[in-house]
Amino acid sequence: MAILEANQIHKSFGNKFNKQEVLKGIDIRVDKGEFVSIMGASGSGKTTLLNVLSSIDKVSLGSIKIEGKEFTGMKEKELAEFRKHHLGFIFQEYNLLDTLTVKENVLLPLSIKKVSKKDANQRFQKIATELGIYELKDKYPNQISGGQKQRTSAARAFIHDPSIIFADEPTGALDSKSASDLLNKLSELNLKIDSTIIMVTHDPVAASYCSRVVFIKDGQIYTQLNKGEQSRQAFFNDIIKTQGVLGGVQNEH
Amino acid sequence: MNINYLIYRNLKKNIKNYYLYVFALIFSVGLYFAFVTLQYDPATDEAKGSVKGAAALGAASVLLVAIVAIFLLYANTIFIKRRSKEIGLFQLIGLTKGKIFRILSAENLILYFGSMVIGIFAGFAASRLILMILFKVIGVDAEAALSFSTEALIQTVIVFAVIYVLIMIMNYTFIQRQSILSLFRAVSTTENQIKKMSFLEMLFGLLGIGLILLGYYVSTKLFSGDFTSMNELFMAMILILGSVIIGTYLFYKGSVSFIFNAIRKSKGGYLSVNEVLSLSSIMFRMKSNALLLTIITTVSALAIGLLSLSYISYYSAEKSARQSVPNHFTVANSNDLAAYIQALTDENIEFKQTKRDVIQVNADLSQVIGANLEVVSGPGEQQPMVIPVISDESVEGIDVSPEETLFTGSSDAIQQFMSIQATGDIELTSPNQQIKQQLIGLEKDSYVSYYFASGGLPAAIVDHTVFDKLAQDLDPKIQKETNVYYGIDLVDPIAIDQANQIFKDLGISESTGNLSQSELIMNQKSNMGLMMFIVGFLGLTFLITSGCILYFKQMDEGEEEKANYTILRKLGFTQGNLLKGIQMKQLFNFGIPLIVGLFHSYFAVKSGWFFFGTELWLPMVMVMLLYTALYSIFGLLSVLFYKRIIKEAL
Numbered sequence: 001m002a003i004l005e006a007n008q009i010h011k012s013f014g015n016k017f018n019k020q021e022v023l024k025g026i027d028i029r030v031d032k033g034e035f036v037s038i039m040g041a042s043g044s045g046k047t048t049l050l051n052v053l054s055s056i057d058k059v060s061l062g063s064i065k066i067e068g069k070e071f072t073g074m075k076e077k078e079l080a081e082f083r084k085h086h087l088g089f090i091f092q093e094y095n096l097l098d099t100l101t102v103k104e105n106v107l108l109p110l111s112i113k114k115v116s117k118k119d120a121n122q123r124f125q126k127i128a129t130e131l132g133i134y135e136l137k138d139k140y141p142n143q144i145s146g147g148q149k150q151r152t153s154a155a156r157a158f159i160h161d162p163s164i165i166f167a168d169e170p171t172g173a174l175d176s177k178s179a180s181d182l183l184n185k186l187s188e189l190n191l192k193i194d195s196t197i198i199m200v201t202h203d204p205v206a207a208s209y210c211s212r213v214v215f216i217k218d219g220q221i222y223t224q225l226n227k228g229e230q231s232r233q234a235f236f237n238d239i240i241k242t243q244g245v246l247g248g249v250q251n252e253h
Numbered sequence: 254m255n256i257n258y259l260i261y262r263n264l265k266k267n268i269k270n271y272y273l274y275v276f277a278l279i280f281s282v283g284l285y286f287a288f289v290t291l292q293y294d295p296a297t298d299e300a301k302g303s304v305k306g307a308a309a310l311g312a313a314s315v316l317l318v319a320i321v322a323i324f325l326l327y328a329n330t331i332f333i334k335r336r337s338k339e340i341g342l343f344q345l346i347g348l349t350k351g352k353i354f355r356i357l358s359a360e361n362l363i364l365y366f367g368s369m370v371i372g373i374f375a376g377f378a379a380s381r382l383i384l385m386i387l388f389k390v391i392g393v394d395a396e397a398a399l400s401f402s403t404e405a406l407i408q409t410v411i412v413f414a415v416i417y418v419l420i421m422i423m424n425y426t427f428i429q430r431q432s433i434l435s436l437f438r439a440v441s442t443t444e445n446q447i448k449k450m451s452f453l454e455m456l457f458g459l460l461g462i463g464l465i466l467l468g469y470y471v472s473t474k475l476f477s478g479d480f481t482s483m484n485e486l487f488m489a490m491i492l493i494l495g496s497v498i499i500g501t502y503l504f505y506k507g508s509v510s511f512i513f514n515a516i517r518k519s520k521g522g523y524l525s526v527n528e529v530l531s532l533s534s535i536m537f538r539m540k541s542n543a544l545l546l547t548i549i550t551t552v553s554a555l556a557i558g559l560l561s562l563s564y565i566s567y568y569s570a571e572k573s574a575r576q577s578v579p580n581h582f583t584v585a586n587s588n589d590l591a592a593y594i595q596a597l598t599d600e601n602i603e604f605k606q607t608k609r610d611v612i613q614v615n616a617d618l619s620q621v622i623g624a625n626l627e628v629v630s631g632p633g634e635q636q637p638m639v640i641p642v643i644s645d646e647s648v649e650g651i652d653v654s655p656e657e658t659l660f661t662g663s664s665d666a667i668q669q670f671m672s673i674q675a676t677g678d679i680e681l682t683s684p685n686q687q688i689k690q691q692l693i694g695l696e697k698d699s700y701v702s703y704y705f706a707s708g709g710l711p712a713a714i715v716d717h718t719v720f721d722k723l724a725q726d727l728d729p730k731i732q733k734e735t736n737v738y739y740g741i742d743l744v745d746p747i748a749i750d751q752a753n754q755i756f757k758d759l760g761i762s763e764s765t766g767n768l769s770q771s772e773l774i775m776n777q778k779s780n781m782g783l784m785m786f787i788v789g790f791l792g793l794t795f796l797i798t799s800g801c802i803l804y805f806k807q808m809d810e811g812e813e814e815k816a817n818y819t820i821l822r823k824l825g826f827t828q829g830n831l832l833k834g835i836q837m838k839q840l841f842n843f844g845i846p847l848i849v850g851l852f853h854s855y856f857a858v859k860s861g862w863f864f865f866g867t868e869l870w871l872p873m874v875m876v877m878l879l880y881t882a883l884y885s886i887f888g889l890l891s892v893l894f895y896k897r898i899i900k901e902a903l
Contacts (some may be wrong), residue, residue, distance in 0.1 A: 008518075076827070099534075100524070107523050120523050121522075
């Protein structure tokens with residue numbers, strides 16, 4: 001079952017005299033329970049794609065459906081409502097509120113959904129234990145490490161059972177140990193509760209934790225790799241190879 | 254792109270951001286110029302001559318400069334910090350510190366002196382209006398005409414140029430002290446470390462509230478007879494001031510976060526967006542701004558308090574004059590009376606005459622006086638009091654039986670010290686007899702002038718038989734020069750000015766015991782009017798500058814928290830959700846200092862208002878409402894600013 005379906009999305013910036021087309025007609029389909037990563041060089045448009053798919057930015061042309069709901073034409077208010085119920089976010093810079101404790105940060109998305117306090121506490125306990133941050137619940141963000149912050153951010157993304165979770169370079173600011181910790185937790189959760197995750201990254205190691213990798217070049221889908229039954233190491237080698245072909249400047253002759 | 258273009262661009266950006274700063278600058282220059290113009294203007298001589306206005310205006314303008322200078326310097330520290338990134342960038346592209354300083358100076362010069370020129374024009378235009386207001390409140394009938402005063406101009410320019418130089422010195426030291434790296438980091442270092450509440454902080458929080466309450470409690474006891482000597486009274490005042498000010502500081506430092514933390518704890522980590530934006534943000538910020546907020550609160554309490562007191566006095570001028578002199582005129586000396594009556598008849602002014610015999614009698618009031626009398630009469634000398642006594646025959650509409658006494662003309666101030674009960678046993682003593690009487694009431698209206706009522710004590714009305722008995726057996730040592738009160742009421746109040754003029758021309762007004770009601774009203778109005786005028790404008794300046802400072806603080810905070818709004822909006826909170834939270838936050842941010850200030854001033858006014866007039870509530874509430882309304886404008890402006898920030902956040 002397709003949870004996200006995007007058809008022919010275009011996105012351009014600037015005015016009509018100086019137009020820069022960043023996305024040039026991308027089709028993408030993500031099924032429920034998939035862990036997809038989007039890769040590409042800097043400037044390839046992968047963050048723009050993520051922003052557009054996650055309704056933070058508007059497309060210039062094309063349609064995007066999440067759980068069968070088209071949202072490209074929605075108004076600001078409806079979009080906020082939509083994000084609130086259907087989407088979860090993990091950012092590179094953690095994006096935690098400094099003035100709130102870990103627990104308060106995680107429970108933030110629930111407060112707009114009128115979930116009872118008891119229910120909220122249960123959910124928090126479950127997800128926080130899963131991600132190993134339960135002990136930190138009364139600490140403030142500046143008292144915990146980067147990896148712990150990112151796991152808090154992940155807990156916030158998972159807490160309200162969104163249809164789909166968007167992660168923008170979640171390991172970008174982490175050391176390799178914390179990064180692999182986080183990715184392990186993410187893929188565990190992906191398997192355990194069958195959540196759908198779309199992750200933007202340019203780190204091949206991070207991408208190798210996914211079930212599928214989509215490569216983008218100059219605003220178009222270049223190729224896709226499926227992990228299938230192979231080991232993570234083998235998948236990683238495939239990714240590296242593809243990246244080698246993909247990267248570099250075109251020969252100018 | 255050369256340096257001039259850079260300056261021009263920066264200016265354009267600054268004016269949009271700092272319109273309030275420019276406004277406050279224009280306002281304060283204008284007000285200062287107007288004050289100084291009044292000071293130098295011959296037209297105000299009449300106002301000045303009667304009430305020593307020049308000195309008062311001069312003192313006011315010095316205070317004004319002090320407030321404005323502190324405000325401008327403080328605002329500048331906020332602004333320079335905001336621009337540290339830009340300064341770092343200039344350094345990075347190779348500008349020397351000296352050159353950057355010159356750019357900043359040039360920018361400030363244009364901004365500052367541009368506002369100053371506008372301010373001077375506005376001040377000159379407004380000075381006539383201000384003069385008209387002044388004449389109106391002090392009741393002087395004069396044409397408000399002004400000439401441009403060069404002295405005032407020079408003085409204004411010099412004063413503000415000095416402030417400008419101070420600002421430049423500040424900027425210079427700021428730039429000199431910073432390296433490129435630290436300039437880039439200046440914004441983030443201002444953010445305080447967010448930690449959990451410690452036990453000590455909780456203690457401080459409770460202590461703060463306790464100290465404020467202690468101060469309030471002592472203030473209600475201040476003039477009620479518990480403090481018996483001047484020394485104790487003084488100590489009590491120091492105690493009140495100290496405990497309230499320290500309490501306020503601790504309140505901001507600890508109590509606010511203590512209370513908010515308690516609320517937060519009770520939520521168990523499950524906060525709504527309103528709480529996220531208001532509670533959690535304020536509880537950390539208030540702590541770091543405790544000193545600033547304490548100063549703002551204390552000075553606004555002072556401004557509201559002084560304004561209330563002077564307005565109370567102004568407002569009740571007529572009432573208290575009527576209490577001091579119950580008729581339009583009173584003449585104690587019978588020769589003066591004859592001359593005055595003759596003069597009034599010559600001018601065809603109709604009048605009614607009231608004549609009351611007033612005798613001074615020793616009275617033992619110990620049964621009805623609630624307070625410890627040592628405060629009033631000094632320790633050890635517990636003498637019987639001398640009160641004026643009149644017969645019920647001489648007062649229309651009042652009739653008491655031979656056993657009864659009615660007290661009239663009791664003033665709030667005396668009542669505060671003595672707390673005389675309305676009923677009880679008293680004893681009137683003359684050299685050869687003692688008459689027991691039953692006190693049946695206390696009335697505020699008075700029937701004899703304060704000349705007879707020594708020190709504001711009430712006058713007793715007794716039955717005429719009792720009066721006759723007392724009158725035949727007087728103690729000559731305690732009698733006044735005259736034992737007759739003559740009151741003159743004009744039939745037509747329009748003639749009062751004319752009658753007043755005659756009263757003055759005949760020289761009757763010079764000797765003691767001869768009083769004119771309208772003269773008393775005029776005197777009090779012009780004294781208190783000037784006071785009110787000066788306190789009013791100083792209060793307004795303070796209000797605007799402190800409002801601006803809070804607003805700038807909010808601008809800073811808003812920009813620092815912009816990232817938070819981005820996160821929240823990404824999480825699916827709408828602009829409306831966030832704005833509601835912000836409104837709540839601003840309610841606390843502006844409301845807490847205001848409410849604390851209002852409470853402080855309420856207790857300050859309550860402890861001593863009776864020295865100033867007869868009416869507490871109406872004038873005080875009016876002053877407070879006006880202050881609150883003007884102050885709220887800054888809260889609204891800051892909400893509008895946040896609205897823009899939230900909109901730009903995604």
